Amino acid sequence: MSGKRSTFLISALVFGFAFLYVPILLVIVYSFNEGKLVTVWAGFSTKWYVSLFNNDGMIDAAWNSLRIGVMSATLALALGTPAGLVMSRFGRFKGRTLFSGMIAAPLVMPEVITGLSLLLLFVTLEQLIGWPAGRGLSTITIAHTTFCAAYVAVVVQSRLSGMDISVEEAAMDLGAKPGKIFFVITLPMILPALMAGWLLSFTLSLDDLVIASFVAGPGSTTLPMKVFSSVRLGVSPEINALATLIILAVSILIVIASILILRSERLRNRAANGGAEAT
Amino acid sequence: MSSDKLTIKQKFDRWMIKHGRVLVIGIPYFWLFLFFLVPFLIVLKISFSMAEYAQPPYSALFAWIDEGVTITLNFGNYLFLLSDSLYATAYLNSIRIAAISTIITLLIGYPMAYGIARARGSMRSVLLMLVILPFWTSFLIRVYAWIGILDREGLINAFLMWTGIITEPLIMRQTEFAVYVGIVYTYLPFMILPLYSTLEKMDISLIEAAMDLGCKPWQAFVKVTLPLSLPGILAGSLLVFIPAVGEFVIPELLGGPNTLMIGRTLWNEFFANRDWPIASAVAIAMLIFLVVPIMWFQHIQTKQEEREQ
Numbered sequence: 001m002s003g004k005r006s007t008f009l010i011s012a013l014v015f016g017f018a019f020l021y022v023p024i025l026l027v028i029v030y031s032f033n034e035g036k037l038v039t040v041w042a043g044f045s046t047k048w049y050v051s052l053f054n055n056d057g058m059i060d061a062a063w064n065s066l067r068i069g070v071m072s073a074t075l076a077l078a079l080g081t082p083a084g085l086v087m088s089r090f091g092r093f094k095g096r097t098l099f100s101g102m103i104a105a106p107l108v109m110p111e112v113i114t115g116l117s118l119l120l121l122f123v124t125l126e127q128l129i130g131w132p133a134g135r136g137l138s139t140i141t142i143a144h145t146t147f148c149a150a151y152v153a154v155v156v157q158s159r160l161s162g163m164d165i166s167v168e169e170a171a172m173d174l175g176a177k178p179g180k181i182f183f184v185i186t187l188p189m190i191l192p193a194l195m196a197g198w199l200l201s202f203t204l205s206l207d208d209l210v211i212a213s214f215v216a217g218p219g220s221t222t223l224p225m226k227v228f229s230s231v232r233l234g235v236s237p238e239i240n241a242l243a244t245l246i247i248l249a250v251s252i253l254i255v256i257a258s259i260l261i262l263r264s265e266r267l268r269n270r271a272a273n274g275g276a277e278a279t
Numbered sequence: 280m281s282s283d284k285l286t287i288k289q290k291f292d293r294w295m296i297k298h299g300r301v302l303v304i305g306i307p308y309f310w311l312f313l314f315f316l317v318p319f320l321i322v323l324k325i326s327f328s329m330a331e332y333a334q335p336p337y338s339a340l341f342a343w344i345d346e347g348v349t350i351t352l353n354f355g356n357y358l359f360l361l362s363d364s365l366y367a368t369a370y371l372n373s374i375r376i377a378a379i380s381t382i383i384t385l386l387i388g389y390p391m392a393y394g395i396a397r398a399r400g401s402m403r404s405v406l407l408m409l410v411i412l413p414f415w416t417s418f419l420i421r422v423y424a425w426i427g428i429l430d431r432e433g434l435i436n437a438f439l440m441w442t443g444i445i446t447e448p449l450i451m452r453q454t455e456f457a458v459y460v461g462i463v464y465t466y467l468p469f470m471i472l473p474l475y476s477t478l479e480k481m482d483i484s485l486i487e488a489a490m491d492l493g494c495k496p497w498q499a500f501v502k503v504t505l506p507l508s509l510p511g512i513l514a515g516s517l518l519v520f521i522p523a524v525g526e527f528v529i530p531e532l533l534g535g536p537n538t539l540m541i542g543r544t545l546w547n548e549f550f551a552n553r554d555w556p557i558a559s560a561v562a563i564a565m566l567i568f569l570v571v572p573i574m575w576f577q578h579i580q581t582k583q584e585e586r587e588q
Binding site for chain 2: 006009010013016021024026027030037079080082086093098102103104105108109111112113116117118120121123124127142143145146149150153177178179203206207209210213214224227228231232235239243246247250251253258
């Protein structure tokens, strides 16, 4: 590689990463600013963190978001894993085209459409059968589960299609039942994909403003809805403090997750190598 | 144990083997059918009704008159979408803004992906991690970060005034420019990752061969690297274009009142005007003119890839 070209690449990388990270760093730095204005540095202070923790509306919204995130990520895993399994292992069946369409479509659907359509469904159902009675955490959870399940299905499907099917076939030849094969062989092998799928769903749910705004009811404000309504008016130092905490939490989670994934892959490699040496 | 008397567990196992497959397909099928497909039929229904001051705010489509069901289809909403140029403008604007931002993202993302793909082993995973990390942090907060930078009293204006380059603050927020910045910033990782994965798989000896045969570096790039990375370019561009075109948050927070995009128009019809039938009609129009072409394109793409393999 010529020197001129690598200089170009290095400066592209430096510029690119500066573009990605400077705005985030500025948010973090200004969360410790004593003053309210972004442009004036009035001295170091943690008062915005104190006022954030005294903001009951914000704490309630964060709590709502966490509960919705955990519930919908777990439900999405429960629905998306069989869906991914069906797509990669079940071959042809009646209605497969519709099924794969319903898994692919949520990923390209604009959020405003998903939000509007689910709201109209909930309103119609309430008129017809009286359920769900009013909108709130449960309707947001259902909405999030639906689009997150599609993401989980895609993650699981791509993991399964990259995986050697012969182990499952061997187990089947030896007389293991399908359920046992899934829980003893397939599940441990796709565990990293399931972890990634759960984390992805949790983040998507925690992050969603548009769909939640459509299907939320009174008293079920989520954190993004709260942030959005206060950010609309301009910069607020409390939001800076909140952003800093979110960035911190996410970074810790990502580091732990990637260490776990690395370790499980290393273990698997070692097991595979050990097995190869033994034969 | 006699063979004709089955224990409960054996009965359960038999039942599971017989019906397990249906169950595994059925549960996610039913969920997606009820909460993804049925809602669109309801949107379609309501797009043909009329707005009313009622709870919910639209007229009934089916009515019992003289012991028969009468269906009143009202095409007024669609005619209104056609007659008011606001909707066509918003639709075309969305496509234009999404397309331009996709191109800018590609121009910034390609050299970055190339640089990461050519970096040494451990450095490479660190750089990749740095690309992925912002994706996991809140989208809303990443958009918010730019408010403080681009605002009239924001950091760029403060810096430029301090240096004396400008004396009057530049208007950057609430312009289309800010929307481009926001889209490029939030969707850059989506562009870099697929580009990286095609560039990383590429055999570097092909470029060396091209250079040995007398190609200048830029010729080798245009003739070898670029065509080979086309699948990555396409995948990355779609990952940016698709969410950008229906975007609501970025034009709302960074764009001005004149930055019309179709997602924002739908939101305003629903929340500000409380006109559910018109919002539904906008959703159906978006579905037909936006989502269906995108899905059709993706379908053709995957078919083509399968044929090539």
